[in-house]
Amino acid sequence: MIQLYNVSKIYDNGVKALNDVSLHIRKGEFIFLVGPSGAGKSSLTKLICREELPSRGQVVINGRSLARMKNREVPYLRRKIGMVFQDFRLIANKTVFENVAFALEITGASNKDIKRAVPPVLRMVGLEKKARMIPAQLSGGEQQRTCVARAIVNNPVLILADEPTGNLDPETSWDLMKLFLDINRRGTTIIMATHAWDIVDAMKKRVVALGDGIITRDEESGAYGYES
Amino acid sequence: MLRNSWLSVASIGTIIISLLILGSSILLVLNVGYIASTVESSLEITVFLEDGVEQDRMERMEEEIRFIPGVTAISFVSRDQALDELRRSFGERADILSGLDEDNPLPNAFRVKTREAEMVPAAAQQLGELSGVEQVRYGQGVVEKLLALTHWVRIWGSITMGVLGFAAIFLIATTIRMSVFARRREIGIMKMLGATNFFVRMPFMLEGMTLGLTGGLVAALIINFGYLSLLSKVMITLPFIQLISDPALIYQVLGGLLGLGFAIGALGSAISLHRFLRV
Incomplete structure (x- = not known):
């Protein structure tokens, strides 16, 4: 579903974030991106959602080269990708319900569709009772689950999670991982960049390790690894 | 809507002043032409x-x-x-x-x-x-004086209107830029969720257009009531001078001011979004 062919990314300030990286991700996979800070994990996720374009090489999603994609097509690509971040990125003055509904409003969905689509998603992440609260009234785990609800409400084919457990305590992190496994079982591909070695080790999923802009290790049902 | 209130007020004020100058210059030029054509002698x-x-x-x-x-x-x-x-x-x-x-x-x-x-x-x-x-x-030179007057009114009216018009566009652009800056986090979220350019830009376009339209409306109202009171005063004190009182023509001028205010607002925000909200 996602292919990277000899992708290099050099930023304008000369920083070489990725160097000749090739990677193939199949539909329905659950992948951990690991490696030290600055290894290129964030650059890789930015290339996949086309926040950045590769300096060299090709990123192909569902058979389409992102370099050839027109700017006005990018929003439609992003609607197929649910994004989850360490800092949640919720809108502070909107309720949980409204934050999730916002992802649908953007696509031009009708009020009727929104009212039908949001409650099941909130139920799935266990926030149906907190739908009318604003982010400041929620715990970190609840905010992150709101973020996940927003990411999946559009039925994306891919979830891109950039250190989603970075601000969560261990127990809450495991709740989130159970949620991700649930979503993954329904056929959604998940790519998760993380430093949480205990989670990576316990989950026994594919692990892609990055170091200095190259892939140092790519193992099915691997572990975090301690060499880095 | 008025998040940057002093800047919004400044841009509306500039639009009002520039449109007032434009409106009164137009009415003056029209009236001088009208007087020149009606005064038989x-x-x-x-x-x-x-x-x-x-x-x-x-x-x-x-x-x-x-x-x-x-x-x-x-x-x-x-x-x-x-x-x-x-x-x-x-x-x-x-x-x-x-x-x-x-x-x-x-x-x-x-x-x-x-x-x-x-x-x-x-x-x-x-x-x-x-x-x-x-x-x-x-x-006795009245015609020449009137024509010379309209000549200068045209030139200076255009210059001041031009300068103030640019200032108004610049102020609108700055207001919208501040507004974009204040909401950059939300804009980032919208883009991440797959909002189209149109969806992201629309609220800011509306903000600029509202500012422009407000300025145009205030200017049109001031010109309207000012001109009507001028008409009635002239009718009493200088009955031999005939000013334009055709409502259709006056409304055309007022409509023009309103439209121009709107255009200034739209142009200002479009410039700002073009420069500061590339998606």
Whole structure:
């Protein structure tokens, strides 16, 4: 579903974030991106959602080269990708319900569709009772689950999670991982960049390790690894 | 909507002032043109003839005058007719003139009309060069003064309007830029969720257009009430001056101001979004 062919990314300030990286991700996979800070994990996720374009090489999603994609097509690509971040990125003055509904409003969905689509998603992440609260009234785990609800409400084919457990305590992190496994079982591909070695080790999923802009290790049902 | 309130007020204020200048300049120019066309005498030149010009010379003069560009009508006023007219204009007190019948001091004259007020000075100069002409008189320079006034109003009105218009566009652009800056986090979230450019930009376009439209509306209202009160004052104190009172024309001017305010708002926000909200 996602292919990277000899992708290099050099930023304008000369920083070489990725160097000749090739990677193939199949539909329905659950992948951990690991490696030290600055290894290129964030650059890789930015290339996949086309926040950045590769300096060299090709990123192909569902058979389409992102370099050839027109700017006005990018929003439609992003609607197929649910994004989850360490800092949640919720809108502070909107309720949980409204934050999730916002992802649908953007696509031009009708009020009727929104009212039908949001409650099941909130139920799935266990926030149906907190739908009318604003982010400041929620715990970190609840905010992150709101973020996940927003990411999946559009039925994306891919979830891109950039250190989603970075601000969560261990127990809450495991709740989130159970949620991700649930979503993954329904056929959604998940790519998760993380430093949480205990989670990576316990989950026994594919692990892609990055170091200095190259892939140092790519193992099915691997572990975090301690060499880095 | 008014997140950056002082900046919003400044941009609305600038739009109002520039549109007020534009609106009053337009009305002034229109009215001067209107007055110039309605004041009959401003189009009329009186050519006084020297005493003792022969009848056949006067007939030839009439032919020569006809060939002067812009001349549309000529009428001959004999010294007797002129005295009659003078007597009529004095009405009941015409007895003052009673002694003049035997020794009429008034000269023979032609009254010449031109097609447009602008043509009067040139025609008058040519008339003055004809032989047998003692003096040429027309509107005592009123026409020239009015036309010179509209000339300067046009130039200075355009310049101030242009400068203030640019200032207004710049201020709108700055307001929108601040607004974009204040909401950059939300914009980032919208883009991440797959919002189209149109969806992201629309609220800011609306904000700019609202600012512009508000300015245009206030300016149009001020011009409207100001002009109406001017009309009624002029009607009472200077009844011989006729100003434009055709509502259709006034509404056209007001509508123009409103539309221009809207355009300034739209242009300002479009410039700002083009520069600061590339997606």
